[in-house]
Amino acid sequence: MISKAIFLFFSLSFAASILAFGQEGPLRHEDPKGATPDQIIQQFASKERDFRTAWEKYVYREDIKVQTLDGDTPNGEFRLVYDVTFNDQGKRQESVVFAPASSLQGISLSPEDYDQFQNIVPFSLTTDELPKYQILYAGQQKQDELDTYVFDVAPKQILKGQRYFQGRIWVDQKDLQIVLTRGKLVPETRDAKGKKDENLFPDYTTYREQIDGQYWFPIYSSADENLHFSRMGDVHIKSVIKFSNYRRFGSDVKIQYGGQEVQKPPDANKAQQKPPQK
Numbered sequence: 001m002i003s004k005a006i007f008l009f010f011s012l013s014f015a016a017s018i019l020a021f022g023q024e025g026p027l028r029h030e031d032p033k034g035a036t037p038d039q040i041i042q043q044f045a046s047k048e049r050d051f052r053t054a055w056e057k058y059v060y061r062e063d064i065k066v067q068t069l070d071g072d073t074p075n076g077e078f079r080l081v082y083d084v085t086f087n088d089q090g091k092r093q094e095s096v097v098f099a100p101a102s103s104l105q106g107i108s109l110s111p112e113d114y115d116q117f118q119n120i121v122p123f124s125l126t127t128d129e130l131p132k133y134q135i136l137y138a139g140q141q142k143q144d145e146l147d148t149y150v151f152d153v154a155p156k157q158i159l160k161g162q163r164y165f166q167g168r169i170w171v172d173q174k175d176l177q178i179v180l181t182r183g184k185l186v187p188e189t190r191d192a193k194g195k196k197d198e199n200l201f202p203d204y205t206t207y208r209e210q211i212d213g214q215y216w217f218p219i220y221s222s223a224d225e226n227l228h229f230s231r232m233g234d235v236h237i238k239s240v241i242k243f244s245n246y247r248r249f250g251s252d253v254k255i256q257y258g259g260q261e262v263q264k265p266p267d268a269n270k271a272q273q274k275p276p277q278k
Contacts, residue, residue: 025142032149037137040149041130044176049126051177054215056092059085061245064117068105069236076105086249107235112185112199115163120185121206121241122218123165125153125178132156132164140173143180147173158187167203177216181206190230200227202237211246219243 032040061083068076081098102109125133138150148170155164167183182205189199202225208216221241226234 023142023144027139027141027150029139032137032140037149037151040137040171040176041135041151042127044149044171044178045125045127045130047175047177048124049128051215051217052124052126055122055124055217057249058211058217059083059245059247059249060217060243061097062117063242063244064239065241066104066109066237066239068107069238070105071236074238076103076107078102078104078109083245090250107237112163116185116201117241120163120165121204121221122243123169123178123181123183123206125165125169138168141170143170146170146179148179149173153183155186163187172216175210175216177208179208179216198229198231200229202227212248217243217246 031037035043061081064078064080066078067074079098079100079102080096083095083097085093085095087093125135132155134154134156136152138152141148141150151169151171152167153169154166158164164186165181165183166186167181169178169182170180171177172179182203184201184203186201188201189197191198202223204221204223206218206221209219211217219242223237223239226236228234
């Protein structure tokens with residue numbers, strides 16, 4: 001995780017700040033029609049499993065930027081751009097495109113950050129993951145042009161060595177896929193006595209966009225938050241993570257969705273959300 005230190009380095013991760021879609025309607029505490037919340041959870045979790053399987057068969061670019069700020073002025077930056085591709089054996093690999101030396105002030109990155117870049121920011125709540133989480137229906141909300149169900153998500157228990165998502169997810173009522181997440185990586189570690197590393201995580205928001213007419217893939221994530229360390233004070237972190245250039249790997253790759261093979265429609269990759277442009 002990112003860490004702040006005077007002789008000691010304390011960590012935090014970055015991700016995305018609490019941003020809304022272009023137009024976010026009020027949260028309506030209404031029961032869903034035609035299905036119970038538990039039935040909706042089971043349905044979108046099954047779709048999320050399909051999404052995750054498909055996403056792992058795509059190549060894409062991930063562009064990560066983290067800044068430390070003095071007030072509102074950036075005084076340091078970490079930047080990493082890499083392509084997720086496949087080798088000759090068809091195995092996924094990462095190829096670094098751009099990685100200048102970090103100039104972050106008083107903080108550094110740890111393996112937890114990279115885990116967040118790859119797994120927590122593009123969080124998916126699949127059928128296999130459901131037993132780990134307590135999921136509460138919160139209502140319905142308009143996100144831009146989408147009608148969504150809203151659920152609060154938290155781990156049922158924290159097991160040693162495991163990392164979890166905690167926050168809120170928005171599920172498109174038509175496609176029953178997650179289109180927006182807002183939350184953070186847990187568990188955190190606080191230590192007011194300053195005897196060990198203190199790991200703090202900001203809330204982050206991740207937007208998805210429909211790719212190839214079927215899958216809602218992560219495209220943009222951002223954070224802008226002060227992290228309150230018990231001993232060392234506050235650190236202002238701002239970050240943006242972008243996913244781009246999605247392309248299905250190999251013409252012979254067959255992707256299943258809802259039990260049927262997906263065919264790429266003529267208007268594939270058409271944007272259906274309006275994340276902030278920065």
